[in-house]
Amino acid sequence: MAVEFAQSQTKENLMRAFAGESQARNRYTIAAEEACRKGFYALREVFLFTADQERAHAARFYELLKSEAGCTIQIDGGYPVDQSESLVELLKMAAHNEEEEHKDVYPAFEKIAEEEGFSEAAYAFSQIAKIERIHGERFAKLAQMLQQETYYEQEAGGEWMCLNCGYIFKGAKVPPVCPVCRHERGYFIPACMAPYLGFSNCN
Ligand SMILES: [Fe+2]
Ligand SMILES: [Fe+2]
Known part of the structure; x- marks a missing residue:
């Protein structure tokens, strides 16, 4: 009504x-x-x-x-x-x-x-x-x-992006500092949550 x-x-x-x-x-x-x-x-x-x-x-x-x-x-x-x-x-x-x-x-x-x-x-x-x-x-x-402490560590290996410089880290455990920009690990985000990382899936 x-x-x-x-x-x-x-x-x-x-x-x-x-x-x-x-x-x-x-x-x-x-x-x-x-x-x-x-x-x-x-x-x-x-x-x-x-x-x-x-x-x-x-x-x-x-x-x-x-x-x-x-x-x-x-x-x-x-x-x-x-x-x-x-x-x-x-x-x-x-x-x-x-x-x-x-x-x-x-x-x-x-x-x-x-x-x-x-x-x-x-x-x-x-x-x-x-x-x-x-x-x-x-x-x-x-x-x-x-x-579950998998935010920085994935036993089988994972991927993370440093939000400061864009470096992609691949491995089991995010290092204490980004090897490229030397910013602390808090700048890393798991790749599944990283912005603009999906370009390889674009047509
Ligand atoms: Fe809302
Ligand atoms: Fe919301």
């Missing part, structure tokens, strides 16, 4: 999504600082990269509220206090929140938007839910690698 946007549940859900994305962005920039303090410079980049995408999500939801410019929208909602000095915990909490958005929150918002007749909002919720799935899986994988 179509409803006026100003009276809709979707209007409130868009504001909830804007609030949630805005907070996720800040949580990740704060987590990035923690990663940096611990010398995991590549993880800092992963958090910041994801934070920028949360900003983009927030911007899209905010844009869909344009007709309400000048109004204040009251919402209620629960938001997590994801604080820890453990990087594994920070990654796990991030993965959990991403999964919640992907599995529960955005699909529910999408359904309501469909029912209320707001197809653009429904589309945004459905597509951003898919992106959050990727975010969640990435954070979960990183948490697992840190926990």
